Structure formats: C-alpha cells, structure tokens
Amino acid sequence: MDxxxxxxxLKDATTMVLDDDRTLVIERTFRAVPxxxxxxxxxxxxxxxxxxxxxxxVSVAECSADVTVGGKYRYVxxxxxxxxxxxxGVYKEVEPHTRLVYTQVFxxxxxxxxxVTIAFHDRGDKTHLVSTExxxxxxxxxxxxxxxxxxxxxxxxxQLDDLVAALA
Numbered sequence: 001m002d003x004x005x006x007x008x009x010l011k012d013a014t015t016m017v018l019d020d021d022r023t024l025v026i027e028r029t030f031r032a033v034p035x036x037x038x039x040x041x042x043x044x045x046x047x048x049x050x051x052x053x054x055x056x057x058v059s060v061a062e063c064s065a066d067v068t069v070g071g072k073y074r075y076v077x078x079x080x081x082x083x084x085x086x087x088x089g090v091y092k093e094v095e096p097h098t099r100l101v102y103t104q105v106f107x108x109x110x111x112x113x114x115x116v117t118i119a120f121h122d123r124g125d126k127t128h129l130v131s132t133e134x135x136x137x138x139x140x141x142x143x144x145x146x147x148x149x150x151x152x153x154x155x156x157x158x159q160l161d162d163l164v165a166a167l168a
Contacts, residue, residue, distance in 0.1 A: 014157040016150055021138035024145075026131040028157050032164035034097040034120040037127040040164050041118065042067040042100070050159040052077050053152040062086075069094055073102070089113075104133075112140045125168070 014028040030037045040046045044063040052058040057080035065073035074088040086107040092115075093101035100118040105111075114133050121128040135141035 014154050016153070018141075019132075022135045022141055024133040024135070024141060026129075026133070026153065026157075028129050028161070029123065030127045030129060030161050030164050031125075032127060032168040033125060034122050034127045036164045036167050037129060037160075038097045038100075038120050040160060040167070041120075044073075046163070047075065050163050051075055051156055053155040054159065055155060056080070056152070058152075067091055067094055067100075089116075106144070109140075109143070112136055112143075114140075114144075127164075 014026065017025045017027075019025050032040075040050065042065060044065045047065065048060040048063045051063070052060050059078050060075060061078040061084060062074065062076035065071070067073070069091055071091045071094075072088065073091070074086060076084050076086045078084055088105055088107060089103035091100065091102045093099060098120055100116075102116050104114045104116050112135070114135050116134075117132045119130045119132075121130065133141075135144065
C-alpha cells in the first residue's frame with residue numbers, strides 16, 4: 001500500500017468481527033456524508049469504480065442495480081486470468097442514505113444466500129457504515145473467509161473511501 005497518498009487515521013480503519021457462528025460484522029467510517037456513501041454503494045456506475053480489488057488485477061466487467069424493494073442487482077468481476085465471477089441478489093429494504101437490506105449470492109456457489117444489512121450512520125461530515133452479513137451456515141461463512149474475502153473487502157473499502165472523499 002502506498003503510504004504517501006495520505007496520512008489519514010481512517011485509512012485501513014475497516015474492522016471485521018465474527019459475531020456468532022454465522023454472522024460477520026464489518027464497520028468503517030468514510031470521509032463523506034451518508035448521501036454520498038449511499039450513492040456510491042448503490043449507483044452501478046459508481047460501484048464499478050471501487051467494488052473490485054484493483055491491486056489484484058480484478059475489474060468490474062458488468063454491474064447493474066435496481067435499488068428498489070424487490071429490485072435485483074448483479075456484479076460480475078473479471079479476474080486476471082479473464083475468468084468471471086458474479087455476485088447477485090435482491091433488495092429487501094431500501095431507506096435512502098440510511099439503510100439497505102439485501103440478499104447476496106456468490107453465483108459460483110448457488111444456494112449459499114447471505115442476508116446483508118447495511119446501516120449508514122451520520123457522523124457530521126463522515127459516515128459510519130455497519131454491514132451485518134448473516135450466512136446460511138457456519139461452513140458458508142468460513143468458506144467465504146477462506147476464499148480471501150477479508151483482504152479484498154478491506155482493499156475495496158479503502159477504494160470506496162478514497163472515491164467518496166474525492167466527491168465530498
């Protein structure tokens with residue numbers, strides 16, 4: 001990581017806690033107001049800019065999102081070897097700038113649907129985001145972590161923070 005970019009105490013401030021045998025809680029404070037963070041989290045054109053860990057040569061090949069209750073989203077990542085992996089789901093609750101609840105399926109492992117709840121907490125000129133992911137089993141959560149999701153998630157959260165800070 002290039003430490004010369006900035007000396008911000010929020011850099012790498014993403015925490016991940018294994019809450020129980022199926023739950024994962026991710027927290028991060030972003031340098032932008034909830035409106036901007038929510039927009040970056042839900043607008044497909046903006047998601048394309050941050051959702052793939054760039055240092056690994058991963059890019060977003062396809063990104064669509066109908067951010068309405070019952071609406072669907074699908075993010076397709078292209079790996080350095082040109083293979084594709086996809087994540088998709090359905091929005092269950094949408095409260096702009098405040099809360100999202102949606103399902104997430106890693107399409108290469110059908111049936112392992114995760115329920116994700118995102119809370120966007122207003123902290124003045126910042127947003128404290130809390131993501132609670134409930135996996136269908138302890139094994140499904142362990143498989144996600146073993147696949148490297150933690151380091152990729154941390155990198156994408158840094159990318160999102162850089163993006164929303166530039167927009168703020």
